[in-house]
Amino acid sequence: MKKKFKIFTILAMLSCLLLALFTGCGNQATDDTKKKVEGPSGKLMIYTSIYPDIIQSVKPALKKAFPNLEIEWFQGGTEKVVTKLTGEIEANKIGADLLMVADPSYYLTLEDQYLLLKYDAPNRKDVESKDAEGYWTGVRISNMIIAYNTNKVKEEDAPKSFKDLLDPKWKDKIAMPNPLLSGTAFVTTAALSDAFGWDYFEKLKANGLKVEDGNSKVQNKLITGEYDVGIILEENILKMAAKGEPLKVVYPEDGVVVVPSPISIFKTSQNIEAAKAVENWWLSKEGQEAIVKGWMHSVRKDVTPPKGAPEFSTFSGRAFKVNWAKIANDNETIKETFRNKVMDN
Structure with a gap:
């Protein structure tokens, strides 16, 4: 009887051992499997210049993709975010894990300061706008264009180019966002001054150019008819036109001033694995479809353009050639020159 009991015990132990081997060796396997199913957890802070309504619209998709991750946001215009980060960098207390602001040249500055994590996300292979080393990747394409109020301007009379804005018929009827506050406006100022010279902005000022705090201010005053035309983000106009506003x-x-706004991870992130997972999600087809719902163009070719917009390829070929390294080096000079030549003193 004792012999039979010993044999039974040995067989039971062997069964348990085999079961452990096939299920991944006990509790450790269960824990590892659970982690893979649940994904990253903890907290993640994103600093971004993406509009608040777009953040709200994308939250459900992010929550579905990362149910155990608490994502927090600091939202503001690019320059507001940069100002916050500048103070945090000086204090050696960077609060952001991920950065998503409009001005690509700022990422070059951060890279020079050795603050960005090198990460070749799996979905990065499907994105054309990226640096060779892997410190930043384009996550959305914003375009600075011209828009007009269709109640005040006929299509055949609308300006066809940036230089058309110098026509006296637009005297005191033009506006643009402030490049001291808006990243896309800053890039536009740098691109146009490089292409046409600062003389272009002096002539715009002489033609009554008004400088508003941001793209949304220009948008709202175009809607009310305070301005006939404006230099503004495409996404603002697409969104409001879809709501029936008289904008085109x-x-x-x-x-076109094309701004491939990037995403990057800070080396100082307290949740690097989560930051990597979220960055990779933004670069996925699902993440890029969320971008397009926010009226911006995707950095992937397999995602359709936002409603009301043509394919990116139809105008990207004539985009201004922007020297991002030069903009990064001349940042303060560009802003100071604009302040002196265009802003009211």
Whole structure:
């Protein structure tokens, strides 16, 4: 009887051992499997210039993709975010894990300061706008264009190019966002001054150019008819036109200012694995479809353009050639020159 009991015990132990081997060796396997199913957890802070309504619209998709991750946001215009980060960098207390702001040149500055984590996300292979080393990747394409109020301007009379804005018929009827506050406006200022010279902005000022705090201010005053035309983000106009507002986009013949806004991870992130997972999600087809719902163009070719917009390829070929390294180096000079030549003193 004792012999039979010993044999039974040995067989039971062997069964348990085999079961452990096939299920991944006990509790450790269960824990590892659970982690893979649940995905990253903890907290993640994103600093971004994406509009608040777009953040709200994308939250459900992010929650579905990362149910155990608490994602927090700091939202503001690019320059507001940069100002916050500048203070945090000086204090050696960076609060962001991920950065998503409009000005690609700022990422070059952060890279020079050795603050960005090198990460070749799996979905990065499907994105054309990226640096060779892997420190930043384009996550959305914003375009600075010309827009007009269709109640005040007929299509045949609308400006066809940035240089058309110098026509006296637009005297005191033009506006643009402030490049001291808006990243896309800053890039536009740098691109146009590089292409046409600062003389272009002096002539715009002489023609009554008004400088508003941001793209949304220009948008709202175009809607009310305070301005006939404006230099503004395409996404603002597409969104409001879809709501029935009397606005229309012009893709300037002399060039569109294309801003491939990047995403990056800070080396100082307290949740690097979560940051990597979220960055990779933004670069996925699902993440890029969320971008398009926010009226911006995707950095992937397999995602359709936002409603009301043509394919990116129809105007990207005539985009201004932007020297991002030069903009990064001349950042303060560009802003100071604009302040002196265009802003009211």
